[in-house]
Amino acid sequence: MRFLPVFLDLRSGPILLIGAGDLLRAKLRLLLAAGARIRCYATDGHTDLGGIEKGEGQIEFIEGDPLQADFAGVIAVFCAGSGELGAPLSARARALGVPVNVMDDLSNSSFIMPAIVDRGDVVVAIGTGGTSPVVARRLRQQIEALLPARIGELAGFIGRWRKSIHQRIPQFPLRRKFWERVVDGPIGAQVLAGHLDQADKALRNIDNPSDFAGASEAGHVTLVGAGPGDPDLLTLKALRALQDADTIFYDELVSQEVLDRARRDATLVAVGRRVGQPGIGQDEINRRLIVAANSGQRCVRLKGGDSLIFGRGGEEIAALRDAGISYSVVPGITAALGAAAEFEVPLTFRNEALRITFLTAHKAEGAASVDWSALTDPKMTVVVYMGMSAAPQVRAGLLAAGRSPLTPVGVFARVTRPNSKAAIGTLDQLPELVAEVEGGPAILIIGDVVAHAAPWQADSNSHPFTPLTQKLSEMLAAAE
Template sequence: MRFLPVFLDLQAGPILLIGAGELVRAKLRLLLAANARIRWHAIDGDRELAGLDPVAADAIEFAEGNPLAADLHGVIAVMCAGAGDLGPMMALRAKAVGLPVNVMDDLDNSTFIFPAIVDRGDVVVAVGTGGTSPVVARRVREMIEGVLPARIGDLASFIGRWRKSINARISEAPLRRRFWERVVDGDIGAKILAGRGSEAEQALGAITDLPAFAGASHEGAAKGHVTLVGAGPGDPDLLTIKALRALQDADVVFYDELVSPEILDRIRRDASRVPVGRRIGKPGIGQDATNRLLVEAAKAGQRAVRLKGGDPFIFGRGGEEIEVLRAAGVSYSIIPGITAGLGAAAMFEAPLTYRGEALRITFLTAHKEKDAGAVDWSVLTDAKMTIVVYMGMTAAPAIREGLIAAGRLPQTPVGVFARVTRPDAQAAVGTLENLPALVAQITGGPAILIIGDVVAHSAPWRAANINKLVSDILVAAE
C-alpha cells in the first residue's frame, strides 16, 4: 500500500486550487460538495461558475497573481488540475514547506491522491488503486453503492446525537459496544434505514435499562423481523438494492423453487436456506407450514427473508403471509421485485401498452385447466387489452378455447416467453389459435403468456416474419 487512506478536515483551513477549464471545475464541484474552503487561482482568467451551486460557491475565494508566489500561510493542501507546467513547479513549492499536494494525473509530483468516493453524509467510503486505475476504483465504488443503504449516513448521525448521553449511562466499554451493535443491527437501526426516524428516536428513548438491553442475547432476546422480498424473474442484476441488502442481512431465507441459483448466491454465506416453494409435480411443504416457519423464525429473534420469484404481491401469496404475520404480532416489511410479465416484456421487446393499440393490461393466473375454466373470458375480449397469463402452460388449450369462444379473434398475436431474463430464455410466437402448439415448442418453464396485438412488436415476432420472408424468397427463386 503506497497511499494511506486518511480523511482531511476541510474546515481547518483553505485548499489552494490552481488550474483552468473543466478539470479544475470538476475539482471545484467535489470540494464544494465536501463544504471545503477554496482559494482558487484561475490561471486562464476564466472564473465562470455556471453549473455550480451558487450558495456553495460563496466558499470560493478568488486569488490574484502568480500562484508560485502565493501566501501559503494557513493553507492545508494544494491541488492542481488543468494547471499545465505550473503543476510540477507548485508541487515542489508545496513539498518544500510540508504541505500535501495533488497534481492531477501525476503520481510523481503528488503526495496524496483522490479516491473514488461513496458519499452517504456522515458515512464516506473511499476506494483507491494507488492511482494506477481510476476506472477500476470507480467500478468498485459502483459495487459498494449497490449494497450500501441510502440512509446509512442517517444512522450514523442518529447514533452521533445519542452517543454521548448513552455512553455516560453505560460505564463499561464492552457493554457500550454491544449496546450500539444491538441498535445498529436491530429494529431501531432498521427504522432509520427505512426512513422512520421519529419512531427510532422514540424506541431508543424508551429503553430504560440500558445495560440489560446491551446484555440481551441478539439471537434469543432480540425482536425478529420478516422481510418479503421479490427476487424478480431470474437475472440477479435485476434485484433491487434493498433486496440485496435484505439477503445480506438475513439469518434465514425461505425461498421458492423458482428463485434462480444465481440469486441464491447473493444470500449471506452463513445464513440458513430453507426451500418452501412448489413447482408442478412438487407440492412443497404447503402454505400453512411456510407461514408457521416465518412466525417461528421471527419469534426466535431472527431476521428472516421470504424470497419469492417475481413480486410478492403478484400471484406470490404475499398478502396471505403478511396477514398471518400481522395476526401473530410479527414485525415485517415488503420489498417489491420485477414481476415476470415485465421481465418478459423488456427482454423480448413486447410493449405491454402501445399508443392506439393497447390501452389496458390484465394480469391473471391459470395454473391448471380448472383455473382457466373459472375465468370470465367475456371481460377480456377487448382487442385493445393486453393479457398476461402466469403459470399458463398446462392450461393453454383451455385459455385458447375460452378467449376464442368469448369473441377474441383467433388471429390475435400471442407469445410464450420462458425463463425470462435468464441466459436460457426461450420464446415462441404465433396466433391465439395455435397457442397449445407454441407452448409445445418450449422446453421448460416457468413461462409467461402474452396475448394481444403488442406481441407483433416483439423481437421474436419480427425475427419470425423476416425468416418467413427469406424462406418465401428462396422458394420463389427455386
C-alpha cells in the same frame, strides 16, 4: 490495494490548488463544499468563480509563479488543469512530504481522488486505483441510490448521544448491541423518516440502556419479491431486507444472482419445489417462518416475481397475522412486467388493448377450470403464468370460446436473465411456440399487443398482422 483510503481533516490546514479553466473550478467546487481553506493559483489569470458559493476567507487567490508557492502548513496539493506545471509541482511537494494529486497523472500523484457519496456525517469514497474513474462514478451512482437520504442524520444523531450512553454502558459488546438495536429498530426508523424529535424522546425514555441492549428482540418476517431473475431489478427495500436478514427462505425460481445480494452470513433455506417434484408444502413453510420469527430472527421470505401475484403471499400473511408475528411486504417486479420490458411488449395500447387479465394454468386441470368465455375480448391482453405444460388446453379453451386463431401470442422464457428467449406467433401455434423456448420458467402473453413486441417487429414479414381495431377503422374510412 495500492491506495489506502484516508479522510483529511480540512480544519488542520489549507489546501494548495493550482490550475485553470473548468477543471480548476470543478475542484474548487468540491473543496469549498467540504469546507476547505484554499490557496489558489489560477494559471490562466481568471479568478471568476462562475457562481460558486464560498464562505468568508475560504479562498485566497495568489499571483506569481506557482513553483515558488509557500507550502507552509499546507496539508495537500491539487493540480487541476495545470499542464506542464504538474510534474515539477509534484516533485517539490513530495520532497517536502506533502501529499499531492495531479489530475489524470497517476505517476505524479501520491494520492488519488475517489468518487464521493456525501451524506453529511456519512461519506463514502470509491476508488479504482486510478484506472477507471468512470467505473468509480458508476459505483457512486449505485451507492447513492442504496443509501437512505438521511443516513448522515442518523450518524449525527448517534454522535450526539454517544458520550452519554457510553458513560452508562461501560462494556463495549453491550454498547455495540445497544447501538445496533437503535439503528435497526424504531428509533433509527424515526430518524430516517425525519422525525428527530420523536427519536430523541424515545432514546431519552430508555431508563436502563444495558437492559435495552440485552433484551430479546422480536422476530420479523419480510415477504420480498425477487423479480424475474435480474438482480439489478431488486428494489432498494428488497436489497436492504436481504442485507439485514438472519435467515432467507427462498423459492426455486429465485436466481443465484439475487441470492448473492444477501448478507454473507445469512442462513439460506430452500423451500421451493421443482416442477413434477414434491415440495415441503405451504403449511410447513408457514410453520418454519413462524418458528424462526419466534426465536427472534429477522427473516426474509424470498419469492420469484412478486409475492402477491401467484406467489401465495396472501396465505403466508394470514398465517403470520394469526400467529401474532410482525411482518412487512416488499413488492417485486412480476414476470409479466419483466417480459414486457425486455421484449418491448406494451401490455396495454391506446385503442387496442384496454384491459389485462393475469391467470395461472399450472396444469391441464387448472386450465380446464378457467372461464375462457370471459377472455375473448380482442381488447383484452391475457397473461398466463405457469402455463407451459397446459399450453394445448389454453389454446383449446380460447379457441372454443371464440378468440381468433390468428391472435398474436408470445412465449417469453427466463425473462431478464442472460439466457432469456422469446417465441412469437399466433394462438393456433401456441404449443409449438412453447417447445421453441426450450424450457421455463416462461410467461404466455396473448393479445394484439404482442404484434408491437420487438421480436414480432423484427420478424414482421413472417408475421403480418393488423389489429382488429385498425381493420375496423380502415373499413369505416372506406365506407365514408
